[in-house]
Structures are given as structure tokens and as C-alpha cells.
Amino acid sequence: MRILLTDARSLLSTRLIELLNRRQGTAVRVAGREHPDVSPETEYLTGELSDQRIAAEAVRDVDAVVHLLPLRLADAFEGGKISEPDAMDLVMRGTRNLIVESVRASVPRVIVGSSLALFDRHPPHWDVTEMWRPRPASTTRELLPWVTELSVRELITHGPIEAICLRFGHVVDEEEIDGEPFDPRWVHVDDAVHAIDRALAVDLSQAIDAGKPEWHVFHIMAPGPNSKIRYGLKTGIEERSTSGSPPFNYAPSRSLEQHPGVLPADPPVKDTRPWQEILAPVNPIWTRPIRKVLLFGAGGPMGAFAAQAMMDSYHVRLADIAPLDWESLDPARSAHCPMPALNIEQPHEFVQVDVQDPEQVRAACEGMDAIVNCSVLRDDEVKSFRINAVGTLNMARAAVEFGIRRIVQTSPLLHLVNGHGSHLWDYQIPVEAASRPYASLYFLTKYLGNEILRVFAEYHGLEVAVMLYWEMTNPELPSVKPPFMVSWPDSGRALRRALEVPELPNPFEEFNVSVDMPHGKFDHSKIRRVLGWEPLDNLDHFWQT
Structure with a gap:
């Protein structure tokens, strides 16, 4: 042996x-x-x-x-x-x-x-x-x-x-x-x-x-x-x-x-408090008004639409690993993603940040009231872990240090991957169903980032909203028929709504971000009930001929 x-x-x-x-x-x-x-x-x-x-x-x-x-x-x-x-x-x-x-x-x-x-x-x-x-x-x-x-x-x-x-x-x-x-x-x-x-x-x-x-x-x-x-x-x-x-x-x-x-050793003193109190957050971070928002991953399409949705209501600090250059994004991709025309003017600002570096993340977070994380790398065997999981950990550490309670995390939907024990042939899948990333590099690294945030939320009393996406599309160009989709502008509006809601029911909450469709595959009621979000772009023409 x-x-x-x-x-x-x-x-x-x-x-x-x-x-x-x-x-x-x-x-x-x-x-x-x-x-x-x-x-x-x-x-x-x-x-x-x-x-x-x-x-x-x-x-x-x-x-x-x-x-x-x-x-x-x-x-x-x-x-x-x-x-x-x-x-x-x-x-x-x-x-x-x-x-x-x-x-x-x-x-x-x-x-x-x-x-x-x-x-x-x-x-x-x-x-x-x-x-x-x-x-x-x-x-x-x-x-x-x-x-x-x-x-x-x-x-x-x-x-x-x-x-x-x-x-x-x-x-x-x-x-x-x-x-x-x-x-x-x-x-x-x-x-x-x-x-x-x-x-x-x-x-x-x-x-x-x-x-x-x-x-x-x-x-x-x-x-x-x-x-x-x-x-x-x-x-x-x-x-x-x-x-x-x-x-x-x-x-x-x-x-x-x-x-x-x-x-x-001294005999232990029996803790007779209710179990909910014993397992409650330790030194919880308290809510404060959200006026200044740090947006990581601002250079990608979702970051651009998130910025568009938030800049009228918040002072937004946009952060990315490279200077913003939305106009030069992949033309083939941007055909389904008409980029918004944005000007970064005061009070908004841009900072160049590599989320892999905890000190750069810490400096970007100082003075902010909330964090929105759109940073992602899908297919790099080394950097996907560093950005999707370790980068998220760096944000959580900085949030605790600076008393930032609200974190809005973007993630792929983790209920559609096929494998042993998957949800692929289930219906009315609730957003709380167990995530199944399997061996996918992208899904696993984002899943681990989400679970790190869950630990911080439950231990420090943060309010973490994990927004789950599958397909974002241009509502004017119906070309795909996924079971879970939303328009690019609505993807950004959902992130803004996760900032606007006064409080979350629990420290860690997940939300399906999709239009509702008659196939009955997913239960999308939670995002309406808790965040009060409804998509503005109706995508019925995507699943009808």
C-alpha cells in the first residue's frame, strides 16, 4: 500500500x-x-x-x-x-x-x-x-x-x-x-x-x-x-x-x-444564555448611512452598469486593476452589451487597485460606507483563486477594520452545474438551495469567496448580499434562451437596490437576479420580497417565437 x-x-x-x-x-x-x-x-x-x-x-x-x-x-x-x-x-x-x-x-x-x-x-x-x-x-x-x-x-x-x-x-x-x-x-x-x-x-x-x-x-x-x-x-x-x-x-x-x-484547570462555567445569543456575532459592526460606495471590478461590463445605476445616488469610488477603458471592451461581446456613456467627475473618483494585494484593498476601503464587488477572473489556474477568493477575503478584512457593514457580492448562479447531487432537474429551486460548484475553476473560486464572506458576516455581524447571475443580455437583441437571465441595465439596478434597502433579514443573504419565466425552474420571490427589486426590462420575447 x-x-x-x-x-x-x-x-x-x-x-x-x-x-x-x-x-x-x-x-x-x-x-x-x-x-x-x-x-x-x-x-x-x-x-x-x-x-x-x-x-x-x-x-x-x-x-x-x-x-x-x-x-x-x-x-x-x-x-x-x-x-x-x-x-x-x-x-x-x-x-x-x-x-x-x-x-x-x-x-x-x-x-x-x-x-x-x-x-x-x-x-x-x-x-x-x-x-x-x-x-x-x-x-x-x-x-x-x-x-x-x-x-x-x-x-x-x-x-x-x-x-x-x-x-x-x-x-x-x-x-x-x-x-x-x-x-x-x-x-x-x-x-x-x-x-x-x-x-x-x-x-x-x-x-x-x-x-x-x-x-x-x-x-x-x-x-x-x-x-x-x-x-x-x-x-x-x-x-x-x-x-x-x-x-x-x-x-x-x-x-x-x-x-x-x-x-x-478551573472548572468551566456553564453558559446558560439562549443558543442564539451565544452564537450571535462577536463585536458586531453597526449600520451607518451609506453615502460613499467602493466599486471593485469597475472596468468590466457589470461594473459599468453598476456605476451607471449608482452614480446619481452615491459618491462612487471606482476601482480596477487597470485604468477604465469601457469603449475598448471586446467588440464581439459588447454587441450584446451596449456600454453606457459615463464621465467620472467629482465627487466620483477612480483608484487603481489589484484586489490580490491586501494593502491596496485596505487603502481603497478607507472612508467608504459600503463595498460592491464585481471583480472576477474566470479561467486562470493561478489568478482566479487570488482574485475571486483571496481578493474577497482581503475586502472582508478591510470591511471589518473600517466598520463597513454592507458588502454586495456578485456571483454566478451555482445551481445549474451538472454532477452528482446537482439541482439540474429540480424545479422551483430556492435561492437558499445548496451551492454546487463542483470542479469548475470559476464556480469553485467564486463559491469559496462567497463562503468566506458568510463566515465574516456571521462572526462580525456584517450585512452581505450575494447577487447571483447567469446570463446578462441586451434586451434589443434576443439571441439566447437561458433559463436565468436579466438585461445588463437591470443587473446594475439590482446592485443599487442591494445598497438602498435599509437592512437585511440575516447577516448573509443570497438573491437570484433574473426575470421570472414560466418554466418554473427557479423561485425568484425573495429578491422582490426582501429588496423590492423588479426588472424593468421585460425579456418575454427571448423565450417566445
Whole structure:
């Protein structure tokens, strides 16, 4: 059996390699940019998974993948060895390459290392199980494993691959905890290695949907009643086992509370507040009047129509990576997109900003009351992640710093892609239906950007409106018949309406931006009900002859 590890530097990885190298018939391959002291029993492949060629070589002839890179990058970030944009880019791009190439190489199983820190806001007396939705904070340490989970869960849908997500407590050994007060989030490295060993061996052939792309989650923590999250609790759904139940049968043996070198800790104080209050935003940003709007991606067609819709009502700061030159946009494309004639005059202004650079984004956001993000790059294997996901993260960070509560995000509709578990043949699809980006570079990167905004909205009390589009068209030139479309001018008016509404019902809201059509494919009632938006351009002639 050949096993690929995506990290060899952490405490968990080194102990796992030691175990596997002692096992007869097991070969270990490690992929990474740097390697520790070379072990003669281990095969080392030098390079980053963000390089698709390295990812393809890494998974060649392997029987299982153990993806611990997200946890190592969290440590590297906190140690000042990598910046947040670089860490997020590496984990998202590397994870996509790893899973796409694993599917292509017919690797049967991928084990993903994640973190129980995603539940740090939950009091210890709550019976949290694998079925609970994580509530990550906006820290880099929690974002890294969370975007990895989201990515893998979507990417495995293109092949009959089993993905096992192990959410670890804080992995420690005796040296780290000696002389420290007991922390209920600890898990001993030996128990963590045992969990990976179980993930490599467990038979999931009887699981629901066996033989199809399948996602499993198991919580890995120390034994004992005072562990922050306890193993062996029931999920309430018989088809979904927990880590301490068959067939996984995780059996931790290292009770750290009783370790001789560990100091006693004060007993936890039971938080009796309503759960809604406990999980409410932390230090929420409060609403202020929106007078100054920052428009990212102003140089594209949607940016132009957004500017046209907003400039009569707001002071608009237009931002793009290059000077505005709407007249020279692709002529073939602009035939269906008659560009508005705009003059950027006071009080409006233009600033040249690369959203990949957090300092440039920060400078552009200072003094603004709201952000509208129309920036996008669809087909670049490197920059699509940097712009669509990391760029959105840079905006969210700046919004929190400067107290900008309202963010209007543009996104493709993520309900029309075909694949395992898709919505393609459903009807009256609500906008809240689960997004399905699958392996599409464009859809996945925008999806991850949206989910990063969801984390910031729920943690900081932002108001994020995600506006979902599919096809924009010139109402005078009916040439396409998509099931989800709006005119270019109405696309901009919808963005303006997302700024005008006094408040949103929830911190994170999504809206379908389309004319209504009689095919009954989508439910468009929410945008009318919440934003009061109606398209002005009737496109009935697009679907009639």
C-alpha cells in the first residue's frame, strides 16, 4: 500500500510517518516544498501542490491520500512564516489540484485533516456531533481547514472517491503540555495517529451511497467527560455514524487531564444564555448611512452598469486593476452589451487597485460606507483563486477594520452545474438551495469567496448580499434562451437596490437576479420580497417565437 502525505513537518505528520514506515508492505510518499531530515524509508517529492504537475505526480500509483497541509499552514501562518493571502491561495489551489488529480488517477480514498476549532464558540456542555454545522471564526487558523473541507466536499463529486474528514482537537504531546493547565481541546498525538490509521483501514462499503462520491466526517478528541467535544455521541441519523461508533471505532486511550505534568484547570462555567445569543456575532459592526460606495471590478461590463445605476445616488469610488477603458471592451461581446456613456467627475473618483494585494484593498476601503464587488477572473489556474477568493477575503478584512457593514457580492448562479447531487432537474429551486460548484475553476473560486464572506458576516455581524447571475443580455437583441437571465441595465439596478434597502433579514443573504419565466425552474420571490427589486426590462420575447 502506497500512501501520499501532503505534510511531513508537523508533530502529527512525523509521528504518522514513523508508524507507517514500521509497517511491512506500506510505502510513504511525501509531497511538499521543504522536507525535514530525509528518511531512507520515505519517498520525497519536492514541489507545491499548487503546481498541477506536482499534484499529478504525487498521486501516481497511490492507494490513499492523507491531506494534512491545511493544519501545517495554519501553524506556519501563526509562526510568521507565510502571509494570509499566500496560505489561503496555497491551500485552496493545492487542494483543488490534489483532488482533481486523485479523481483522475482513481485514488479510492482521501483523508482530510481539519480542526475542531471550528466549534470553539460552542460551550462544552453542548452535545456537538459530526452532524452539527461548523461556525468558524474569521481567523486564518479556522479559515484554512474550513475552505479545505468545502473544497473537497465539492470536488469529489466527479469520481467514486471516499473522502474522510478528520476534525482534530489541538494535537499535543507530553513535552508541550508539561506544566500547563489542562485544556479540554487537547488530543494526544498518539490518538490522532490512531484516528488516521482507522481512516486508512475502515470499511465503508456498507455506508449509504457506497460506490458513489461520499463524504464522511469524524471528530477526533481526547477521552474523558471533560473533553471539549466528546466522542461516541449519537447523531440521531442511523446512517451516519460518529467517530466512536461502528464502523469507524475510534478508541482514544490518552486521558490528558490525568497526565502527571498537567496542572488542574478551573472548572468551566456553564453558559446558560439562549443558543442564539451565544452564537450571535462577536463585536458586531453597526449600520451607518451609506453615502460613499467602493466599486471593485469597475472596468468590466457589470461594473459599468453598476456605476451607471449608482452614480446619481452615491459618491462612487471606482476601482480596477487597470485604468477604465469601457469603449475598448471586446467588440464581439459588447454587441450584446451596449456600454453606457459615463464621465467620472467629482465627487466620483477612480483608484487603481489589484484586489490580490491586501494593502491596496485596505487603502481603497478607507472612508467608504459600503463595498460592491464585481471583480472576477474566470479561467486562470493561478489568478482566479487570488482574485475571486483571496481578493474577497482581503475586502472582508478591510470591511471589518473600517466598520463597513454592507458588502454586495456578485456571483454566478451555482445551481445549474451538472454532477452528482446537482439541482439540474429540480424545479422551483430556492435561492437558499445548496451551492454546487463542483470542479469548475470559476464556480469553485467564486463559491469559496462567497463562503468566506458568510463566515465574516456571521462572526462580525456584517450585512452581505450575494447577487447571483447567469446570463446578462441586451434586451434589443434576443439571441439566447437561458433559463436565468436579466438585461445588463437591470443587473446594475439590482446592485443599487442591494445598497438602498435599509437592512437585511440575516447577516448573509443570497438573491437570484433574473426575470421570472414560466418554466418554473427557479423561485425568484425573495429578491422582490426582501429588496423590492423588479426588472424593468421585460425579456418575454427571448423565450417566445
